Amino acid sequence: MSRIESGRMVIRNEEFSFSKLMEQINIIFSGQCEEKGLTYDCRINGHLNDYYIGDSTKLRQVLINILGNAVKFTPAGGLVEFTVEKTAGFENHSTLRFMIRDNGIGMSKEYLPKLFEPFSQENSGATNKYGSSGLGMAITKNIIEMMNGKIEVESTQGEGTTFYVSVTLLDSDKKTSDSLKDIEIRPQDMRVLIIDDEEIAGEHAKLVLGQAGINSDLALSGKEAIEMVKVHHARQESYDLIIADWQMPEMDGVATTKEIRKIVGDESAIIILSAYNWDDILEEATAAGVDSFISKPLFSGNLLEEFNNALKKKNIAAAKEKAKADLTGRHILIAEDMEINAEILMEILKQRGIVPEHAENGKIAVEAFASHPEGYYDAILMDMRMPEMDGLTATTTIRAMDRKDAKTIPIIALTANAFDEDVQRSLQASLNAHLSKPIEPAALFETLENLISP
Numbered sequence: 001m002s003r004i005e006s007g008r009m010v011i012r013n014e015e016f017s018f019s020k021l022m023e024q025i026n027i028i029f030s031g032q033c034e035e036k037g038l039t040y041d042c043r044i045n046g047h048l049n050d051y052y053i054g055d056s057t058k059l060r061q062v063l064i065n066i067l068g069n070a071v072k073f074t075p076a077g078g079l080v081e082f083t084v085e086k087t088a089g090f091e092n093h094s095t096l097r098f099m100i101r102d103n104g105i106g107m108s109k110e111y112l113p114k115l116f117e118p119f120s121q122e123n124s125g126a127t128n129k130y131g132s133s134g135l136g137m138a139i140t141k142n143i144i145e146m147m148n149g150k151i152e153v154e155s156t157q158g159e160g161t162t163f164y165v166s167v168t169l170l171d172s173d174k175k176t177s178d179s180l181k182d183i184e185i186r187p188q189d190m191r192v193l194i195i196d197d198e199e200i201a202g203e204h205a206k207l208v209l210g211q212a213g214i215n216s217d218l219a220l221s222g223k224e225a226i227e228m229v230k231v232h233h234a235r236q237e238s239y240d241l242i243i244a245d246w247q248m249p250e251m252d253g254v255a256t257t258k259e260i261r262k263i264v265g266d267e268s269a270i271i272i273l274s275a276y277n278w279d280d281i282l283e284e285a286t287a288a289g290v291d292s293f294i295s296k297p298l299f300s301g302n303l304l305e306e307f308n309n310a311l312k313k314k315n316i317a318a319a320k321e322k323a324k325a326d327l328t329g330r331h332i333l334i335a336e337d338m339e340i341n342a343e344i345l346m347e348i349l350k351q352r353g354i355v356p357e358h359a360e361n362g363k364i365a366v367e368a369f370a371s372h373p374e375g376y377y378d379a380i381l382m383d384m385r386m387p388e389m390d391g392l393t394a395t396t397t398i399r400a401m402d403r404k405d406a407k408t409i410p411i412i413a414l415t416a417n418a419f420d421e422d423v424q425r426s427l428q429a430s431l432n433a434h435l436s437k438p439i440e441p442a443a444l445f446e447t448l449e450n451l452i453s454p
Contacts, residue, residue, distance in 0.1 A: 014053065015051055015053050016052065016054070017051055017301070018051060018052050018056075022084070022295075022299070023299075024060070025060065025064065026040075026042050028067075031276075038071065038074055038079065039080070041079065041081045042081075043081075043201070043297060044083070044084050044208075045083060045085035045204075046086055047207060047208070047211050048084065050174070051301075053169060054147070054167070054170060055147065061140075062143055063098060063165070065140050066163050069136065070102040070104065070163075071102075073105050074103065074104030074105075079101075080100070080102045081100070082099070084096060084098050087166065088168075092171045093171065094170075094171055096168075096169060097165070098166075106159050108157045112155060115137055115153060116140075144167065150165070150166045151163065151165050152164040187212050190240045192214055192217070192239060192240065192242070193228060193229065193239045194209075194243050195221075195243065196218070197221055198245075205273075206218055211300060214300070221250065222248060222256035222259070223250070225242075227424065229263050231427075234413075234432075236433060236435075236443060238268055240269065241268065241269050243270075243294075243298075244257060244273065246273065246278065247274070247276070253272045253290075254285045254288050257285070257290050269307055271290070271291060271293065271307065272285060272290050272294070273293075273298060274293065291310035292309060294306050324449035325378075325453060326454070329353060330379070331354075331357065331377050332354050333365060333368055333380045334349075334380075334381045335361065335383055335386065336358065336359075336383045336386070336414070337361050337385075337387055348441050351441070361389055362391055362393060363388045363389040363394070365398075366389065369409075370401065374405045379409065379410040379411070379412065379451060382395055382414060382431065383415070384415040395413075395430060410451035411431045411432055413433070413434045435447060
């Protein structure tokens with residue numbers, strides 16, 4: 001306190017990672033709340049930058065002191081909320097408002113004017129049970145005022161307390177991409193799936209990623225996410241990154257990861273998002289296929305950094321270059337009722353030295369497969385809409401045959417419909433992949449190379 005009074009305390013203006021500051025604070029208080037039996041909820045409303053210029057040390061001190069008191073004066077079973085939002089922006093400055101709310105013992109209206117006096121306490125009973133705030137609140141108020149900020153408090157005895165801290169920081173020119181020089185996939189090319197049972201949190205994550213140029217899908221449960229992953233995998237459009245909330249009802253993030261790995265193998269990086277300490281589940285999560293963890297709230301810079309680390313650790317780029325089948329001389333059966341479509345497909349396949357055969361409908365395709373020895377055909381391209389026997393029925397009939405290759409031969413759905421429902425029906429009929437018409441040669445060859453055994 002004497003340093004403040006003597007004017008020897010200096011406020012520094014240095015560039016700092018706001019996302020790292022939030023991560024450090026959340027690690028501290030998610031742990032403290034968990035130990036005390038409190039619920040800790042940290043949220044960011046709207047968009048915030050990853051970097052600002054200001055005194056991060058003093059700001060951290062202020063927030064830790066107020067949050068520390070919120071934890072201290074809230075009995076077990078209570079709630080501590082920490083919310084951050086940008087309230088104003090002008091000439092490269094941003095005003096941020098931090099709200100810290102608890103439903104603890106609260107304070108009387110008569111005591112509030114004395115709150116920021118050194119060693120103030122409302123009654124000795126509370127001090128004996130919880131401890132006093134000491135110099136903390138007096139120092140906090142002085143630091144905030146030195147930063148040209150403002151602190152406000154609302155409280156009701158027996159109901160809880162809310163602090164509002166507003167500070168203005170300089171905007172930084174530093175961009176997320178500046179620290180991602182070695183990332184293997186450009187953000188704008190990424191396919192990302194967010195899994196969170198809280199729609200508001202999920203939409204916020206989409207907003208954060210959108211600010212970094214990343215498009216993302218949102219699943220509100222583990223079950224929904226698994227279906228979305230199946231559909232994208234069947235289309236040969238697997239997600240590059242999957243972000244799963246840890247604590248969700250019915251199926252948590254670890255259990256969801258385990259099921260997703262059964263579908264995609266190592267194709268996607270999976271990161272668990274949590275406001276709590278994950279040490280207790282680290283071994284289980286790693287075994288389930290989780291690549292990394294990241295603290296709530298989500299910042300694009302932190303996420304892309306972890307994604308980059310996950311890529312390096314599991315070497316996804318190298319995995320994508322795994323041994324692929326040589327298509328030369330492979331026998332591919334085409335089930336297609338439109339003669340012109342079949343001719344085009346056959347010409348495309350011949351470009352890679354493939355030996356194509358044409359069946360005019362599903363019934364003829366089933367007969368052709370049955371009449372040839374096991375292993376003769378390396379894959380089947382199956383149109384879904386054909387007379388006499390459609391593609392789904394033909395596939396089901398082939399899969400039911402009593403021969404080894406009936407269960408293992410890659411069968412690829414061809415359809416003019418790209419709706420998720422069509423893909424799901426294809427998967428339910430045990431087709432391996434789904435390609436939309438008109439067929440892109442590159443996508444076709446890649447699918448065949450990946451599905452046919454080398």
